[in-house]
Amino acid sequence: MSGVHMTLDELRALARAKLRVVGLAPDHADAVAETMVSGERDGCASHGIYRLLVAAGSVKSGVAVPDAVPEVSEPAPALVKVDGKGGFAQLPFERGLPLLAEKARRHGIAALAITNAVHFAALWPEVEAVTQQGLVALAFTPNHAWVAPAGGTKPLFGTNPIAFGWPRPGGDPFVFDFATTEVARGEIELHRRAGKPVPETWGYDAQGQPTTDAKAVLDGAMRTFGGHKGSALAAMVELLAGPLIGDMTSSESLAADGGRMGSPIGGELILALDPKGFLGANLEDRFAAAEAMFAAIEAQGARLPSARRYAARAISLSEGVTIPAPLYADIMAIGSNQ
Amino acid sequence: MSGVHMTLDELRALARAKLRVVGLAPDHADAVAETMVSGERDGCASHGIYRLLVAAGSVKSGVAVPDAVPEVSEPAPALVKVDGKGGFAQLPFERGLPLLAEKARRHGIAALAITNAVHFAALWPEVEAVTQQGLVALAFTPNHAWVAPAGGTKPLFGTNPIAFGWPRPGGDPFVFDFATTEVARGEIELHRRAGKPVPETWGYDAQGQPTTDAKAVLDGAMRTFGGHKGSALAAMVELLAGPLIGDMTSSESLAADGGRMGSPIGGELILALDPKGFLGANLEDRFAAAEAMFAAIEAQGARLPSARRYAARAISLSEGVTIPAPLYADIMAIGSNQ
Structure with missing residues (x-):
């Protein structure tokens, strides 16, 4: 190149x-x-x-507040909240992580909510950072209403990624991070730029009809992956990382954007579980069982995420x-x- | 009828x-x-x-201990563990639920692990019971190694359901509960009994080849839903409700069964989050946002799970x-x- x-x-x-x-x-x-x-x-x-x-x-464009000072609070013993004050989400995460890790170790499980922050990045850097603390991580974030629920054809959910991380002694963590859509929005954008048609399974046009026109999908609605199961997961992401933590649904976020087409401003929820919590002295044996599962995946010629x-x-x-x-x-x- | x-x-x-x-x-x-x-x-x-x-x-057949006395413990301030002692999982859940709810309210989030219990039921009765406490619930359980990871063709994962529940003021909760497989195992069993072929997307035969023979899939491996995304979720369920809580992977569980073909004996993990934790006085407004999302799903003609x-x-x-x-x-x- x-x-x-x-x-x-x-x-x-x-x-x-x-x-x-x-x-x-x-x-x-x-x-x-x-x-x-x-x-x-x-x-x-x-x-x-x-x-x-x-x-x-x-x-x-004024979408992100450049000098926002994240505000860290502890609304409950196992909860950390960081109000991003309209700035990018990375600094709020950095400010909240030490407290999340400390609370997870003390209580066995803890949650970090980042609110009112600008999101443009993947979730895997954050779940990976949690695994580097020896903790198991789950992360969710909604974004803008671009995706139709299964059974519908109008945009309501965000692409709503889910990420998970499991620490692996002496190696890179087991991490996945995927959108709950059939395909990434960027992939549709690439097809649009290249003038290539998209499969009919990717989305609907603004009239709610299946289409192979990439631009029509971007102006209409994307589909969730895995039919009603992916759609259910997308709804869960909305609830967990929107209303539950005091932030917006993807629909509210798009409305708040007011046509600026800016990066989504909203919430993210990160759960951390301490393996020592349930396992105690049993930790080494059970982490070996996890390693055996990873080995069995790879022995079939399948790849870890x-x-x-x-x-x-x-x-x-x-x-x-x-x-x-x-x-x-x-x-x-x-x-x-x- | x-x-x-x-x-x-x-x-x-x-x-x-x-x-x-x-x-x-x-x-x-x-x-x-x-x-x-x-x-x-x-x-x-x-x-x-x-x-x-x-x-x-x-x-x-001796798979379930009929008079097992569940043993409740609190390995960490926000963790509840109930050792089922080889009996059915329902009583351990009943015994653990009050403590789970109490801990979720006190700490904002809590987890209940049921271990060494016989599972034959769906997860939705349990997440629904958690929502009746006004809490948000997530539940996971592995079972027997019947499912191939994406990219492989040999059984490794269980059908590994994921369930989620969100309390709705004055109404039935938003609840979903689905296996991370393309189709329920019982559905394949029904096809076998009826002598009907199954779609090639449902599974592989024991030689790892795609097949339309229902019995061959039951003796071979089922497929995860949604390709590599469903497969990643299935692996997550194994880790969260197996090794993380001191219990078995689906592969270990099938081996422990020793050919008895009994119900799976193993673990289940239930997370509970208290909406009051992050929301405080903001609860009513944000629960209304969730209701608006449910209404928008139904307004499209789509069904809630x-x-x-x-x-x-x-x-x-x-x-x-x-x-x-x-x-x-x-x-x-x-x-x-x-």
């Missing part, structure tokens, strides 16, 4: 600098940069350094990454015309 | 009596009977009074239920030839 080769440290320095240039407070800039570097490192181009353009746009990311990570850590030339040019232009 | 008409009270009395006749201790008999009556009441024939035959068989069960329930409560004549005969024969 033609592009600019960089070490991860160089990429991090560039991302931090550019985010400062657009006016993000230093602590926000560093937290947001870390997420983008993680994405690029793991071969997730769509959640990688490309998001610098998205984040810069969110600041410029994050295998591709970890393979890309290993290469990026030793060899650095290559940023496509056009993207690099766009990044370098950030701030030059402000 | 030709059969025997009964009120729910009559059905309950019959179920309790028959479970006592087979040797189940009275507290177990009452708890198990309640689950079966709930299934029959809600029109779930496969989880209804038919399960009397299954439960009676489990006691007779448990709508069919609640409709059946309303009829059963006013009119009673009809037990098919052959099933009634089988039930009446329980105990007569012991």
Whole structure:
């Protein structure tokens, strides 16, 4: 690939600098940069350094408060709440994580709710950070109403991802993170740009009819994965990471956006369970049973959910990454015309 | 339908009596009977009074300990553990629920693990019971290794259901409960009995080949729903309600069964979140947002997950239920030839 080769440290320095240039407070800039570097490192181009353009746009358009000071509170002994005050979600997560981990260890289980924060990233960096504390993690977040419930054809749910992490002694954690839609919204966008038709199973047009026109799906409604089961999970994500924590449903979030087409502002719920809680001295034996299950998955030739990311990570850590030339040019232009 | 008409009270009395006749201790008999009556009441024939035959068989064959005394412990401030001591899971749940609710209210979130218990029922009666306490519920349980991971063709996971419940002020809760498989195992069994072929998407034969032979799938491996996403969720259920709580994976459970073909003996994890925890005074407004979402689902002509069960329930409560004549005969024969 033609592009600019960089070490991860160089990429991090560039991302931090550019985010400062657009006016993000230093602590926000560093937290947001870390997420983008993680994405690029793991071969997730769509959640990688490309998001610098998205984040810069969110600041410029006033969607994200650049110097928001996250407010941490403890509404109950096993609950942590961080009000993002309209800024990006990364710093609120960083501020809440130590308390979440401490509470999970003390009580066996704990929950962290991030509210009123701008979300543009994947959930796996956050569940992975929880597993690095030796804890099991579950995470949910709604976004904008782009997805029809099974049995309907009108947008109501967000793409509503669910992520899970399980710490693996001496290795990368077992982590998955997926949207509850048939396909990622970015995938439909790629088809639109390429002028390619999409399968009829991906969504409906604005009149509620099945369509193979990518733009019509983006203007209409995406479908949930797995029929009524995926739809039920999408509704659960709405409830858990919206109303339950005092934040918006995807429908309310899209209405609040008021046509700006900005990144969603809303809630995220992260649960943490301490394996020592139920297991005590039995921990080693039961973690070995989990490892046996992972081995049995791979012995069938099936892949663990994050295998591709970890393979890309290993290469990026030793060899650095290559940023496509056009993207690099766009990044370098950030701030030059402000 | 030709059969025997009964009120729910009559059905309950019959179920309790028959479970006592087979040797189940009275507290177990009452708890198990309640689950079966709930299934029959809600029109779930496969989880209804038919399960009397299954439960009676489990006691007779020694799979379930008929007079097990559940042992309740509190391994951490927000954790409840109930060791089922090899008996049915219903009584351990009953014994653990008050403590789970109390801990969820005190800490904001809590978890109940039931271990070493015999499972034959759906999860929705349990999440519904949690919602009756005004709490939000999530439940998971593995069972026997009958399901291949996505990308593989050999049995490893159980059918691994996930259930969720959200209390609705003045109405039936929002509840879903589904297996993470493409189709219920019982559905494949029905096709086998009827000599009907199954779709190729349902499973693999013992050689790992796609097949339309229902018996071959039962002897081979079922598929997860939604491809790799359903498979990831199935793995999560294994980890959360198996190793994390000190119990078995579905693979270990099937091995422990030793070919008896008995109901699975193992774990179940139930999480409870108190809406008052994060919401405080904001509760009414955010529960109204959830209601608005439910209304928007139904306004599209889509159904809420448990709508069919609640409709059946309303009829059963006013009119009673009809037990098919052959099933009634089988039930009446329980105990007569012991």
